[in-house]
Amino acid sequence: MRILIIEDESGILNFLRQGLEEESYSVDTATNGLDGLEMALAEAYDVMLLDWMLPGKSGVEVCREIRRAGIKTPIIFLTARDTVQDTVFGLQAGANDYIKKPFSFEELLERIKVQLRPHSGEQIEFRLGPIVVDTQSHQVFRDSQEIKLTQKEFGLLEFLLRNKGKVCRRTRIIESVWDIHFEYNTGVIDVYINSLRKKLGLTKEEDYIQTIRGVGYIAKEI
Amino acid sequence: MRILIIEDESGILNFLRQGLEEESYSVDTATNGLDGLEMALAEAYDVMLLDWMLPGKSGVEVCREIRRAGIKTPIIFLTARDTVQDTVFGLQAGANDYIKKPFSFEELLERIKVQLRPHSGEQIEFRLGPIVVDTQSHQVFRDSQEIKLTQKEFGLLEFLLRNKGKVCRRTRIIESVWDIHFEYNTGVIDVYINSLRKKLGLTKEEDYIQTIRGVGYIAKEI
DNA sequence: CAATCGTATGCGAATCCTGATCATCGAAGA
DNA sequence: TCTTCGATGATCAGGATTCGCATACGATTG
Missing domain, CATH: 3.40.50.2300 (Response regulator)
Known part of the structure; x- marks a missing residue:
């Protein structure tokens, strides 16, 4: 604590x-x-x-x-x-x-x-650099400024943050966020990662959400 | 006291x-x-x-x-x-x-x-822009003009105002206002939100009650 | 009988996903 | 070390889908 x-x-x-x-x-x-x-x-x-x-x-x-x-x-x-x-x-x-x-x-x-x-029960609030995610009220802030995310965008961000610092494989992401439990061949994740990075204002330098080529993505402090 | x-x-x-x-x-x-x-x-x-x-x-x-x-x-x-x-x-x-x-x-x-x-302080009266809600007398005013609301309309408005600035998920609303604690598949909330917005005279510009698609609604100052 | 409540329906808009194209990365070979 | 090339990810456009809005209508209550 x-x-x-x-x-x-x-x-x-x-x-x-x-x-x-x-x-x-x-x-x-x-x-x-x-x-x-x-x-x-x-x-x-x-x-x-x-x-x-x-x-x-x-x-x-x-x-x-x-x-x-x-x-x-x-x-x-x-x-x-x-x-x-x-x-x-x-x-x-x-x-x-x-x-x-x-x-x-x-x-x-x-x-x-x-x-x-x-x-103590469940974690409600997550942070990533300047970004604050409140899973209860379903709100996201960056530097005190609210950022509007769609359902899927929010779900994806929440999943990444619940596994902050750990690499998230694409199959795990698609399972948790999209609830697809078998084979997948789709580029949805990429599309939404892209959308997230854009809305959160992440740049090359501020890459709080990094790509792990061939594996998936990771959210981490830099 | x-x-x-x-x-x-x-x-x-x-x-x-x-x-x-x-x-x-x-x-x-x-x-x-x-x-x-x-x-x-x-x-x-x-x-x-x-x-x-x-x-x-x-x-x-x-x-x-x-x-x-x-x-x-x-x-x-x-x-x-x-x-x-x-x-x-x-x-x-x-x-x-x-x-x-x-x-x-x-x-x-x-x-x-x-x-x-x-x-004693805040619980009785809530405000939202030009709207004043008195939970004790069960009255609602907009610009000193009383607006007659039904039981459910009032309950919904009160709930939104007690959580002003926070997103209210549909499940929470249905739990608190309708007292339904299991799964629901009904459009009641939408109907009453619609009715509220109409009676309160809210427009596209004056959207004190905003929709969070896929999640619920939020009452907030604009 | 009137007011209120909840359901059903069609419509329109936000969101979601796909597929095509462009950019980038990394490994293999020169 | 540099170049090349295949593979993977990024980006974008638009069609499909879902979700919320508005309205009408039947049910319920007092």
């Missing part, structure tokens, strides 16, 4: 990092809003801890931008302020929970687990 | 009652699980505070039975135990939040308000 912490006070940050790593979470950290936002958009985390007061970009802003990019990762606010309104404001910005400083580490752990639980 | 407190320790009970009444909540109390359950089922409360350890019937049991009766009132657990598992157990039983004893009254207040917020 990967956790991103965005927090500027180094004391708290180290305390959290150490504690969470002892609980065998994988922890990444950022000490300001801009860096944090960048990391949140670039990597796939399971939970994010977000300080309310941040230099550069406030926690609320960061939270809102993360949501705007279509990312549904649970966000827990760490807040020193204790007015109700601020907290509610944070929840409206798309946060899932908040915890007030000073908090007990035990309590934080619990809240993290509560957030993780509903997502 | 009415609050029900189920708590056997009279010291805490009185402390809470006094504090909450000063905040102008209307407070009812019970000192054991059975009485509490009866009151929860008989009266309409806005929030319930439920002690974990109760004589007669445990807090978890009470919580579960309340939920089984279809009551969705937010429940906050007051717990002395601080193991993760008990808490998670409580949340699984249908609780919305929990707070660990000893707690600050301030914090309790915040958590109560957080629970109240989503029910």
